[in-house]
Amino acid sequence: MAVVTSAKRRVYMRQFYLANKERLLAMSRVYHAAHREARNVQSRLYHASHKERIYAQIKEWQAAHSEVVRGYYAAYHERIHERRIEASRRYSQEHRQEHHAYYLKNKERYFAHRDKRRARLAAVLHTLTAQQWEAIKSAYDFRCAYCGEKPERLTKDHVLPVMLGGGTTAENIVPACWHCNSSKRQYLTMKPMKPEELRKVVAHSPSVLAP
Numbered sequence: 001m002a003v004v005t006s007a008k009r010r011v012y013m014r015q016f017y018l019a020n021k022e023r024l025l026a027m028s029r030v031y032h033a034a035h036r037e038a039r040n041v042q043s044r045l046y047h048a049s050h051k052e053r054i055y056a057q058i059k060e061w062q063a064a065h066s067e068v069v070r071g072y073y074a075a076y077h078e079r080i081h082e083r084r085i086e087a088s089r090r091y092s093q094e095h096r097q098e099h100h101a102y103y104l105k106n107k108e109r110y111f112a113h114r115d116k117r118r119a120r121l122a123a124v125l126h127t128l129t130a131q132q133w134e135a136i137k138s139a140y141d142f143r144c145a146y147c148g149e150k151p152e153r154l155t156k157d158h159v160l161p162v163m164l165g166g167g168t169t170a171e172n173i174v175p176a177c178w179h180c181n182s183s184k185r186q187y188l189t190m191k192p193m194k195p196e197e198l199r200k201v202v203a204h205s206p207s208v209l210a211p
C-alpha cells in the first residue's frame with residue numbers, strides 16, 4: 001500500500017480521531033498502563049546515556065531565562081517560608097537536650113571555631129558605617145539581595161566571604177535574609193542581584209512583592 005498523506009487523507013484521519021476520541025484515548029491509557037515499566041526502564045536508560053547533553057540543555061535554558069528561574073525560586077521560598085520556620089522551631093524543640101549535650105561535648109571546638117572567625121574578621125577591613133548600611137538596605141528596598149523577600153531582619157552578607165579576605169565594607173556588603181545568608185547559599189553559588197536588577201525581578205514576579 002502506498003503511503004498517501006494527502007490533504008484529503010489527513011482530513012479523514014482527523015475526523016476519524018474526533019469521532020472516536022474517547023475510545024482512542026481509553027485504548028492509549030490501557031496501552032500506557034500496560035507498558036509503564038518498560039517505558040520507565042527505557043527513559044532511565046535514555047537519561048543515563050544522554051546525561052551530559054540533558055544537563056547542558058537545562059543549564060543553557062536556565063542561563064537564557066535567569067529571571068524566570070530567580071522568580072521561580074523566590075516564589076518557591078515564599079511558599080514554604082512559614083512551613084520551614086515552623087518545622088525548624090519544632091525540630092530544635094524536640095532535639096534541645098541532644099543539642100545541649102552536643103554543645104557540652106564540643107564546647108572547645110565551638111570556641112576554637114569562633115576565635116578563628118574573630119581572627120579572620122580582625123584581619124580584614126571594617127569600614128562600613130551605620131549610615132552606609134542603612135543606605136544599602138534602602139537601595140535594595142529592604143529586600144534580600146538574593147531572593148527578593150522582605151524579611152523581618154536583614155543580615156549583612158559578605159559578597160566575597162570573610163574567609164577569602166572579604167571585608168565589611170560598603171562595596172562588599174549586601175542585605176540578605178537569614179536563610180540566604182546561611183551556608184546553604186554557598187553551595188548554590190547564588191550571586192547577589194544589584195538593586196536595579198532586583199527591582200526588575202520584583203516587578204516581573206509579584207509573588208516576591210509580599211511585605
Ligand SMILES: [Zn+2]
Nearest residue numbers: 144147177180
Ligand atoms: Zn533571601
